[in-house]
Amino acid sequence: MQTIQGLAKINLTLDILGKREDGFHEVAMVMQSVALSDTLILQVAKDSDIHLAIDVPWLAADASNLAWRAADLMRQTYGIKDGVEIQLTKRIPVAAGLAGGSADAAAVLRGMNQLFALGASDEELCALGAKLGSDIPFTLLGGTMLATGRGEKLERLPDMPTADIVLAKPHVSVSTAWAYKSYDAAPVTSHPQTDQMKRAIIDKDDKRIASLLSNVLESVTMKKYGIISELKEKMLQYGARASLMSGSGPTVFGIAEDGAHAQHIAEALRQLPAVDVFVTKTAKSMRK
Numbered sequence: 001m002q003t004i005q006g007l008a009k010i011n012l013t014l015d016i017l018g019k020r021e022d023g024f025h026e027v028a029m030v031m032q033s034v035a036l037s038d039t040l041i042l043q044v045a046k047d048s049d050i051h052l053a054i055d056v057p058w059l060a061a062d063a064s065n066l067a068w069r070a071a072d073l074m075r076q077t078y079g080i081k082d083g084v085e086i087q088l089t090k091r092i093p094v095a096a097g098l099a100g101g102s103a104d105a106a107a108v109l110r111g112m113n114q115l116f117a118l119g120a121s122d123e124e125l126c127a128l129g130a131k132l133g134s135d136i137p138f139t140l141l142g143g144t145m146l147a148t149g150r151g152e153k154l155e156r157l158p159d160m161p162t163a164d165i166v167l168a169k170p171h172v173s174v175s176t177a178w179a180y181k182s183y184d185a186a187p188v189t190s191h192p193q194t195d196q197m198k199r200a201i202i203d204k205d206d207k208r209i210a211s212l213l214s215n216v217l218e219s220v221t222m223k224k225y226g227i228i229s230e231l232k233e234k235m236l237q238y239g240a241r242a243s244l245m246s247g248s249g250p251t252v253f254g255i256a257e258d259g260a261h262a263q264h265i266a267e268a269l270r271q272l273p274a275v276d277v278f279v280t281k282t283a284k285s286m287r288k
């Protein structure tokens, strides 16, 4: 039996550099793992099927689920005859910009590698993960990374100084494909300073990291959902060092001064209707 945590991510920066021939967008993003996680328990099944059980009824536990698809890909790639039972406990909000589905897929790739003693390297697992989704290689490795290409090319950065993070997810779901499709570079005048963010992380300069948070997809998702700007403003009003939308949204994260301050911001945000609030921390890389 293997128990694996799939960690959520936030984007400290997200820049779109252009459209690619394969329909995806060329990106440059500094990604950061946070401790908020889903739990996946994997066991060899008695039969030769994939069995996925999820603790919430509203998420499809069938072949459309990224955890199921990751298990299928592992079985096909390595010729595994046994089936696998996957128990998924969901805590990361869905379609939130936090890479929850990717984290589950990554946990299944890693979990099956161990369960069936396949000996696949991180590089092999990342290459498989990239077939299922652009964020999966990052969620496999975690920590602080610069992601380029369509998000699958990774450069490890030193772990950023641990920060207390508040996540606020309004009750709207955002499709990543829709956000990229709707992106119009023309009116976007402010782009992330990716190299400066890298430098700030290398220098462990947490104030500068906060001052450089930037995401061009805010121009798409914030225009449609006014609640995102409200959440950003509220976080700043309650003293967050900085706040930003993560990924394609709609989740907004704020960097607090410490754990007590994060709780204070969270309490204020919980007064708002139709918002789920989580207090977490940045998570360090599990592999070096």
Ligand SMILES: C[C@](O)(CO)[C@H](O)COP(=O)(O)OP(=O)(O)OC[C@H]1O[C@@H](n2ccc(N)nc2=O)[C@H](O)[C@@H]1O
Residues within 6 Å of the ligand: 011, 014, 023, 024, 025, 026, 027, 029, 097, 099, 102, 132, 133, 134, 135, 136, 149, 150, 151, 176, 177, 178, 180, 181, 247, 248
């Ligand atoms: C928004 C982010 O979460 C930021 O980390 C990622 O860029 C999205 O990663 P993801 O959810 O793993 O995305 P994928 O499952 O690979 O792609 C979903 C859809 O988003 C669009 N997409 C995604 C990544 C990318 N670099 N360019 C794109 O245009 C494509 O239309 C694609 O069909």
Ligand SMILES: Nc1ncnc2c1ncn2[C@@H]1O[C@H](COP(=O)(O)OP(=O)(O)OP(=O)(O)O)[C@@H](O)[C@H]1O
Residues within 6 Å of the ligand: 059, 064, 065, 066, 067, 093, 094, 095, 096, 097, 098, 099, 100, 101, 102, 104, 105, 135, 174, 176, 247, 248, 249
């Ligand atoms: N295991 C899973 N957990 C969550 N969503 C899943 C899973 N498998 C498939 N999905 C589908 O994937 C879609 C995106 O969900 P997810 O929570 O990964 O979005 P996200 O956080 O916006 O991802 P990203 O930040 O990588 O763009 C949802 O519409 C959901 O139906």
